[in-house]
Amino acid sequence: MAGVMDSVNQRTQLVGQNRLELLLFRLAGNQLYGINVFKVKEVLQCPRLTAMPKLHPVVRGVAHIRGGTLPILDLNRATGGPGLDNLDTAFVIITEYNYKVQGFLVRSVERIVNMNWSEIHPPPKGTGREHYLTAVTRVDNQMVEIIDVEKVLAEVVPTNENISAGVVDADTQAEAVARRVLIVDDSSIARKQVTRCLQEVGVEIVALNDGRQALDWLKARADEGEDVSQSLLMMISDIEMPEMDGYTLTAEVRNDPRLNRLHIMLHTSLSGVFNQAMVKKVGADDFLAKFKPDDLAQRVISRLHLLREGGAGEA
Template identity: 40%
Template sequence: MQSSIKPSTTRLELLLFRLNTKQNFGINVLKVKEIIPRPALTQIPHSSPTVVGVAELRGKTVPIIDLALAIGRSGIRAETNAEQKVIIAEFSRSTQGFLVSGVDRIVVRDWNEVLPPPSGAASSFITGVIRMENQLVQLVDVEQVMHQVSDSDVAPQDQLDPALIAKLKDRNILVVDDSTVARNQTCRILDQLGIHHITARDGKEAMALIDTLTRDCDKATDCVPIVISDIEMPEMDGYQLTREIRANPRYQAMYILLHTSLDGKVNAEHARDAGADETLTKFEPDLLTEEVVKGLKQMAP
């Protein structure tokens, strides 16, 4: 399945699907490789309770996750087998299948239509909602789902030179991501490196923070030397954030690292066109550490 949406726009292409009820949920089409009927599944002993089995897909073994169960709902009911589909998704250098009750359609909306999850929302796996045909479509954070299934933390293998840390004591790295799990994983790496950081949920919030944090600095990079940003975000995506930073003479020297779960050379090309210094696929702690150190050495020679 190929997306028709070009990067760096404010448009969002969503695949709508159901989890036992008529309520629609959504996932970004950029993460979807294909949709298949529920295949024959092989059970794997001692796997996560949310993994209903594995399937053979063109010679590759793919874990199949009950998406309803993974986000804290009742598992997909067996009586809906005839309509069940598996959404094959690729991100963060891995392929997995999400079992759903049924697939509805693909819709196109603007990122500015995405609203924060309702206050007190029961599920931490929802990154936002969008109003559509008298109902709120909930956008599922599949990165959070995969983190829950794998139950793994990341840790960098290297530590920073103490002299470099001393130079950075009054500086913050800005981490921008609408996914809570992605922000937390990146921040854990920075914590273990001894680097101060501050976070934002999207590009618009990030620009406001940059304005605030650098207001009293002689040079903006003395306060915010590096920006680590996701690409897909509401309000302002990572490409546009990069362009905004590069267009401002005061900010344009910042080192910008776009950190995305979307695989592929196309994203790297668009990132370079926007002005990013580097693009990395989530979650590769050693590569992220390497790139952060590279950027910091440039910003604090």
Template identity: 35%
Template sequence: MNTALHEIDERTNLTATNKFELLLFKLGDAPGTHQRELFGINVFKIREILVMPTITAIANAPANVMGVANIRGQVITVINLPKVIGCTPKKELPILLVTEYARSTQAFAVEEVNEIVRLEWSQVIAAEGKGGNMVTSIARIDGNTEDSRLAQVLDVEQILRDVLPSATEAITPEKVGPKIKLPAGKMILAADDSPLARSMIEKELKTLDVPYVMTHTGLEAWKRIQSISDAAAAEGKTLQDKIALVLTDLEMPEMDGFTLTRNIKSDQRFKSVPVVIHSSLTGEANENHVKSVGADAFIAKFEAGELADTIRKALA
């Protein structure tokens, strides 16, 4: 037990140095090739790894849902991850990854689990524009070198939306409540590396009638904050006159949300700007660490009404 707690503490403390751990696995032959590519999921999202249990097929289930499994008394949906990605396994799917994402628990069948690697977020680059809509980023496993192995970090939010669209919440004026009135010239700065998450955040902010700037990584957001601050200073103003609130994800290439928040809160020029962390990385360890880096609030993805209420409270 002490060893397990030590490992949890150690992994949590990685966020203080812009590092994280990635579980690497394989799904079979990539489409049109005989290559078995590496894929990855943040270890913090993995609840457990199991030998494939008995699967109960569900009548009229979506094509990529294998059925459900009874795991420790909880009935969990099992998703055929190779089929979702388009890979062809060379053997049966013997391993199940049980994951926790944004208030939900689900399991992914995979062909093979390889290893856990410890990386810096600077080793991870955004995958947007490089083809494929189910990959948020690409990790250079062996460092930023030409011969490094590459692993594709999956956009589980997008996968879940595609496989189980009925679970996606509509964003409506009724859900988000009254519009938010910001002082003239102010806006919200948001950062998220998932195209799906960005589209949902943008729709919510538009429904709230809030001006915003959207960025794709923590590093991009940090650079934007600095440039906005410089422009404000040239006008005899401060960052607080321009940015009403920062809304950030945690997992992002180049710089994560923990580091972005720490940078903001440790800079005397910016520390009074409220920071709300909006993440699918739930759990007590993450929420406690969110508080330790100085964030003003934490909200799990994605519930439109709760997000709106959290933004209102942080602005107040």
């Protein structure tokens, strides 16, 4: 498995081309699952786990790996199934989300596949509001389910979603009422987190599920004669999304003269120094790692103040 992961850090050339690579794995049954390679730091056979008191039931224990202590989450249990058995043959996928490193316990790891985001689709309707899938695709005629890891982590290690006292004042809230922000994110939990945060600021929210949906919505507004750079305060977009990723969405917006003055901030749990370079390459205005309510609120407030001071055309 070490050989499979050798070139993970050299795969950033896929970003900006609406492409991704999925690491395929299995849990209790034969169903295939996938996780974006960019979020994977390492794959290894399950190390010895140490039980700790008062751990969440999904956390099977902690492991001491390369000088650090990491929680190991049982993905099968996290998504409603029984805990995985036979840990001697299980694997752990070490990942980094939102500056936090943790391991996901899986039964087996298969291989890495190179795909286009257009081949990744939203989950079928009817799977229920509280499902744990963020997307689905097919590989070799097999269905691959992509788990909403942000939802899993939010349930196991809840994130503070409240803005600190003093960040938003009454004057800012009054000013924000007349402004709309477009949020684009395929994770239901991420959309809720951002929405709650920005509702505290006072802006009106339009929330959409993926880049293709957002681009179609923006173009429809432009077709009706709306100047979205004036009617929207900004667009806050995730990077990883089915149909069309955030980098491609940004590039498409910049290539449309009716939309290209829209202020765009990319907001993602992806880690890596390449993000700042990619923000400039595709023409986004800003980048913020998920999820820090005060930082997110401050970016929106700064944008409000800039427009108040007459800098809309320069933003």
